[in-house]
Amino acid sequence: MQVLRAEEMYDWDRKAMESYGREGQVLMENAGRAIAEEILRKFPETEKFLIVIGGGNNGGDGYVIARILKDRRRIATAVQVVPDEKIKGDALYHKRVYEQSGYSLSSLSEEVWNENTVLVDAMLGIGVKGALRAPFDELVSKVNESQMHRISVDIPSGLPADEGVKEFQAVKADTTYIVQAPKQSLFLDHTAGYYGEWKVLDIGLPPMASPKVSREIWTEGAFAESFPVLPGSAHKGTRGKGLIVGGGRMMPGALMMAARASIRAGAGLTTAATVRDIIPYLTPSLPEAMFAGTGESSGVISSVDPEVLEGKDAVAVGVGMGREPESRPVIEMLLSRTSGPLLIDADGLYHLRFLLDDLKKRQEVTVLTPHFGEMAHLTGEEVSEVKRNPFSLSRSLAYEYGVYLVLKGPNTIITTPEGSQIIEPSGNEGLSKGGSGDVLTGVLLTMLMQHESPVKALANGCFLHGRTAELLISKNRTVLDLLPTDLTDGLSLTYRTFLPR
Ligand SMILES: NC(=O)C1=CN([C@@H]2O[C@H](COP(=O)(O)OP(=O)(O)OC[C@H]3O[C@@H](n4cnc5c(N)ncnc54)[C@H](OP(=O)(O)O)[C@@H]3O)[C@@H](O)[C@H]2O)[C@@H](O)CC1
Ligand SMILES: Nc1ncnc2c1ncn2[C@@H]1O[C@H](COP(=O)(O)OP(=O)(O)O)[C@@H](O)[C@H]1O
Ligand SMILES: [K+]
DSSP: OBOBOHHHHHHHHHHHHHHSOOOHHHHHHHHHHHHHHHHHHHOSSOOEEEEEEOSSHHHHHHHHHHHHHHHTTOEEEEEEOSOGGGOOHHHHHHHHHHHHTTOOOBOOOGGGOOTTSEEEEESOOTTOOSSOOTTHHHHHHHHHHSOSEEEEESSOTTOOSSTTOOOOOOOOOSEEEEESSOBGGGGSTTTGGGGOEEEEEOOOOOGGGSOOOOEEEOOHHHHHHHSOOOOTTOOHHHHOEEEEEOOOSSOHHHHHHHHHHHHHHTOSEEEEEEEGGGHHHHGGGOTTOEEEEEEEETTEEEEOOGGGGTTOSEEEEOTTOOOOGGGHHHHHHHHHHOOSOEEEOTHHHHHHTTOHHHHHHOOSOEEEOOBHHHHHHHHTOOHHHHHHOHHHHHHHHHHHHTOEEEEBSSSEEEEOTTOOEEEEOOOOGGGOSTTHHHHHHHHHHHHHHHOSSHHHHHHHHHHHHHHHHHHHHHHTOOTTTOOHHHHHHHHHHHHHHHOOO
């Protein structure tokens, strides 16, 4: 499913009408009807509805919804909150249909704000611009203060559709019925929460006319379809031989978690490279792994023998490595000497900030997996700015350095060097614990060795990680006690659920 910006949505709408014979009035009828049916399904017993109608096409959808609710014998109070001359075009057509059905409009008296009533917010859609003007500024506050269940049409009124907007005032919806395609703000840290529970409804825009935008949500269907089938004749070489460089005297656990996750995810052979004196302590928890000792300076990795790279299908570096400058030459060496995919995570990303020229020179597949803080460090932006503009900042970075970028968060955004983007929304707050990212690194390393397409490998790895957290919570864990190490052993749950082979 595509994720669109407002302008892209308008393009699709325009093209549908101009080139594919779709009428605006019909599309509005479809939108309003699809939403009304959902409302009736969700509230089969509720009698009273209040529909608040604004001046654009979002208000037009509101007229259709009000008519259908009345047709179904519900007590639907429709209030138009703008002067009559503001209602134009398709919205005016549907206002007339509403009135010709014998239905009338009410005024916004105090009695309509009744907690036994469901509120339908059809004030403002994706056409909102700038700070809210009267009467919407006060109305949005009033709606948010009310105890009613709030259903927003297409988008919570006042909320920007696109990334980048700093200040806004918007309805905090309990439920949002999104028209045709989710908009960017559904996935942003500071706006996602305004949508409440959400569902995307098809209103009949022709897929042939959809904008040429490569920004998609990754689904369980996509995972099951694109996950490579392991041949019966598989041997460890088929599954991939990976190397993970990380850990040190202070953070050996990070390396342990990444290596174990890589093996559990299905790698043929995983080698963990770290300072020599901690290897004996790691061996009991990683009986399947191979180990390689690195050069060391005061407990941190200071060098890796390039011979360790021989025969490796992919390499991951950074987990638990520390930020001491002594480790920087390791990243430098791996950037120039790794011939297969190279994934850089955690402290590796910290060092990378000082090696951007080497990154630019590298020709082979390189994957960076920053969280918001690491992305801010890499780009020189504030964390708040990264959260407000994750799509465009990811694209700029991926394009400038020719890398695959996995910007991690509740909605992880994966970007290719060419700028295609995938949003992977699985997971829950149980993952917000030190170590979850290390597990992800191990999983991604394995996926990179087994998929032909790096972007599918990354999307499937994020899905595997996030869905495992969801399945564990639905079974015997909670978001409070879930551990990154539970996640590793829980990978089987996701495999068994989605790849019953
Ligand atoms: N295929 C589709 O996409 C389909 C989309 N459909 C629906 O259309 C919606 C988009 O409709 P849209 O373009 O008419 O814009 P919309 O959001 O109603 O806002 C415009 C109004 O808001 C006002 N206004 C703006 N900013 C404001 C502010 N700061 N403060 C105060 N007022 C402000 C502006 O006022 P003006 O600036 O003109 O004074 C104007 O009256 C979309 O979300 C979906 O619900 C479906 O019907 C079917 C097909
Ligand atoms: N609230 C959340 N909902 C969904 N996924 C989350 C949430 N918080 C964190 N995650 C996921 O958990 C992982 C955390 O990675 P990271 O921040 O690198 O952790 P660490 O470095 O502490 O191991 C990422 O994959 C991220 O997408
Ligand atoms: K709305």
